[in-house]
Amino acid sequence: MGIFEMGSRILLLEDDALFGETLVDFLESEGYEVRHFLASKPAIEEIYDHDGYDLYLLDVNVPDIDGFELLKQLRSSGDTTPAIYITSAREKSALAEGFHSGADDYMKKPIDLDELLLRIEAQLRRNRRPSKVRIDERYTFDLERRVLYDGGETLKLPKKLAELLGLLLQNRGEVVPTEEILHELYGEEHPGTGVLRVYVAKLKQLFGKEAISNIRGVGYAFTK
Structure with a gap:
């Protein structure tokens, strides 16, 4: 179970x-x-x-x-x-x-x-707060606990990847500026945009390429 x-x-x-x-x-x-x-x-x-x-x-x-x-x-x-x-x-x-x-x-x-x-x-x-967001017919994400469910099973995402997914879902359909994302994930001293692109690519592997839009020079939006 x-x-x-x-x-x-x-x-x-x-x-x-x-x-x-x-x-x-x-x-x-x-x-x-x-x-x-x-x-x-x-x-x-x-x-x-x-x-x-x-x-x-x-x-x-x-x-x-x-x-x-x-x-x-x-x-x-x-x-x-x-x-x-x-x-x-x-x-x-x-x-x-x-x-x-x-x-x-x-x-x-x-x-x-x-x-x-x-x-x-x-x-x-x-x-306890109701915080689960249905991503599609397969996946559900708990915004409060930063936990992804595939049906009834838990997928253990790396901490930063889960934080990124939560941030994008909290602003679903809206563009979140790159600098805001990096600041939320890492604070003032962040590793740069390269690691962010890697995380976005991993999310696209999970939910499909169309799930996240990259607005060049601006930021990212979860659009699925």
């Missing part, structure tokens, strides 16, 4: 392998898709490489960088995905740091699984 038919996607960061497996089994039995990571570096690489998670469950004391710092990095990059900390820390200072780092909720171990489920559902309801 593909992600499209299943529930939301959750990234779990928990260095206790046995406890992590317990959480994965429980959440998957409730219909969620869960990816479990034991350390921060592979978790953050997964997030940057494959956007599209609906919620983060984060332990704090984990290898590489702690959960507080990980979430700070995500928030500073513009990631607004809801996050719940699960930690054994009980000091008020830790609670404050958790929320200051950008957390949406905080649970102290040992946790009640039914309570965790309620908290997850509350966060997802609060953040």
